[in-house]
Amino acid sequence: MSTSKIKQKALELGYLACGVIPVNIFDEYLEELDRRVSLFPESEELYKPFYGFARQPENAKSVIVCTHRVNNYRIPDSLSRLIGKTYLFDPRISYSHESRLESEFETYITTLGISVLKNAPVPARLAAAKAGLGKYGRNCFIYDQQHGSYVWIGTWVVDKVLEYDAIEEDIGMSVCEDGCQKCIESCPTKALSGSLTMDRGKCVTQLTTWAKDLPDEKTRTQLGQWLYGCDACQDACPANKGKLNGSEEYPLLGVYEEYLKPERLFEMDADTYVNIINPRFWYVGEDGLWLWRCNALRSMINSGDKKYHSLIKQACDHEDERVREIAQSASLS
Secondary structure, eight states: OOOHHHHHHHHHHTOSEEEEEETTOOHHHHHHHHHHHHHOGGGHHHHGGGGGGGOOOTTOOEEEEEEEEOOSBOOOGGGTTTBOHHHHTOTTSTTSHHHHHHHHHHHHHHHTTOOBOTTOOOOHHHHHHHTTSOEEOTTSOEEBTTTBTOEEEEEEEESSOOOOOOOOSOOBOTTSOTTOOHHHHHOTTOOEEETTEEOGGGOHHHHHHTOSSOOOHHHHHHTTTOSBOOOHHHHHOGGGTTOOOOOBOOTTHHHHHTTTSHHHHHTOOHHHIIIIIHHHSGGGOTTOHHHHHHHHHHHHHHHTOGGGHHHHHHHTTOSSHHHHHHHHTOOOO
């Protein structure tokens, strides 16, 4: 089946690029997971869920891959270096332009007699690289020349054999300057320890969104003021310089600015959290208000701003022992 109509429709809708690859090319993804586990055995449990990304259902035949930019949105000053840009401008939010675009594109695919398989995840970054839509940077993100790493990757697993693009073998680091280590050097927790080498157990995003308990005191200091996600390696990357233009407002983001202030998060009641914060920033989960509170308290402490001192002192007597531990470890001056 020809892919030309699919690619043409993707470009008409506003995607940057579209590629089509067979679903059975991800053996190297499994090899990379094995390598990560061997390098960071203490993080093995965190990598286990990802093995399913390369094992597709029997009726899965092809992967359609598209990229679109997320560099055009304005970052609210109050949320800069608190919330990762990927999550501020999340294309999966139902009312976003990108979500509507994805839905329209998927509907079009089905009009061609192609079934899109649900719950069939693929390693999106590797799929984009293999389809020739970008290259890996040393920080494990996919880059294109015009937008840097500020691209979102959409994938659709389908039940038809299509015409495939030539599979890219050279997928790594062509965007990186020779010898550049700025992304690795900038990593707050040293989760990045080498080219395309990241310890998920140390990643700021992991620690701020999926953590089940508190990191040690040293790590809490390294986490800085990040509340949810991290942009340190992308912000430090020379290939990203000048790529953010901030020309558009992401829908309804301004509504959340007040709620996402650290002091507001720390004092937030459960109903507000479940009904407002969690539906928008869902990785932490409905029972994760404790983690947001701990992140907010740690962020206030690491800011060094004296306006938070009274809250930090109050937290020393908080009912949650995890909150008390963070507050009692603070050195206020």
